[in-house]
């Protein structure tokens with residue numbers, strides 16, 4: 399589709415952001431007052447579309463869709479509240495947000511039963527609204543690159559109103575993009591099951607996110623250092639100057655000076671001897687994607703064999719949950735477990751298909767975060783294990799695009815996104831935890847999940863199962879992950895029940911003796927440092943967010959390619 403395609407999301411062309419952000423704020427406040435009002439959700443979805451956040455538009459349209467079900471079915475949990483929220487709205491004239499894309503012409507098809515009494519009029523509004531939800535969901539998910547979910551929602555809408563002009567147009571767009579992505583001819587049929595369903599969305603500190611700290615402030619640094627002192631007494635967190643990373647090979651390997659940016663890093667404040675433990679960190683922000691696997695629910699360590707002398711403890715309320723010892727059990731009770739105890743959330747997203755392993759581990763980390771924030775009665779983004787993590791955010795200005803349809807989401811959008819893992823299952827988990835997903839919108843809005851995902855990606859570590867090599871346990875260790883990468887690292891790391899960083903006995907380069915001097919930065923490794931430069935760079939690219947520009951990489955690449963030469967592309971074996 400060419401970039402001159404009309405913006406089917408909106409009736410306006412590139413409206414200004416300021417008033418839209420204000421409107422978003424008003425609608426968010428209105429939703430806090432009236433959380434079961436699907437019209438408000440739809441209005442906010444349109445604002446998100448106009449602001450070019452199609453993922454957030456889809457999130458709101460999905461909540462609105464769930465509320466239309468609540469209105470229609472009196473056995474549903476929030477039926478009364480959803481009905482009450484509709485008082486004050488009429489079908490003629492219907493709320494402006496529903497009067498879109500030929501929808502009102504389909505009114506007759508949407509009347510249930512005989513005529514429109516009070517109940518009928520609410521059902522009619524709910525029916526109209528669900529079609530509007532399907533329109534927004536399908537176009538928004540298409541813009542995120544989630545073609546399969548987009549087509550499914552579009553088909554559901556067309557099932558209700560087969561001639562709806564907008565839905566037919568959206569289906570045309572989805573099929574056009576699908577044919578191009580699957581390399582099909584214009585008339586080839588499309589198998590919905592083969593459509594890509596993983597997309598990417600904006601990865602940013604949302605303009606309304608008031609939870610993101612200034613990580614460089616004295617207050618933040620002193621909080622971090624106070625926490626760090628117990629786990630790494632010889633280290634401190636300080637600002638570190640790091641190379642700005644590009645997406646791939648460049649001709650700057652031989653340059654003496656390259657652009658840098660300020661981030662945080664870990665530094666030695668005293669000399670550390672070779673082999674000495676640098677940091678030992680305990681974290682409850684862990685996830686295990688195997689159902690009934692023998693790891694500690696809290697710290698993720700392998701459980702000791704169940705024989706006499708084992709210190710393992712199971713929760714007395716829900717016997718299935720096992721902890722490696724009393725310490726982990728108590729920490730879990732204090733910090734997250736009661737929020738999920740006996741709530742049947744255990745089997746969700748477990749034993750995933752191979753292609754979903756990463757998404758399922760990140761989702762389970764999100765689930766743990768939600769349990770921690772619920773138990774600790776704080777906002778998820780205030781949970782100390784993630785609050786100070788940098789999410790590799792891109793600036794809002796760079797992310798901004800107009801709402802036109804293109805083949806692929808823009809290259810600046812780097813947060814992996816799928817309807818299932820970002821929207822549907824997190825809400826399902828909250829429901830299982832007996833949390834009202836409408837009344838707790840402030841804590842459980844989609845942008846909150848996306849922000850947490852941004853922080854997990856690039857900082858979580860995973861452990862492979864020795865039986866089949868699949869990564870099935872993951873964790874976020876917020877202090878360990880403050881250590882930056884270098885291909886000539888001065889530490890090694892190992893994660894059992896604790897994440898342990900130790901000073902290397904010998905350095906990789908030149909076999910020089912290990913040990914870290916006071917003032918030197920702690921340099922971790924995010925890839926196998928025994929590989930040749932090209933392979934190291936490809937491996938570390940995901941967690942670094944770019945092409946490694948450490949001194950070793952630059953020297954080796956410049957030596958291989960001639961000074962200033964551009965590397966050729968080598969695929970790892």
Ligand SMILES: C[S@@+](CC[C@H](N)C(=O)[O-])C[C@H]1O[C@@H](n2cnc3c(N)ncnc32)[C@H](O)[C@@H]1O
Nearest residue numbers: 640641661662788879880881882883941942943
């Ligand atoms: C796990 S965090 C490390 C801590 C991070 N510097 C911070 O301020 O929180 C990983 C991120 O740090 C940055 N980083 C780490 N090592 C780097 C390196 N050698 N060169 C450039 N950036 C690096 C990248 O932005 C990467 O995505």
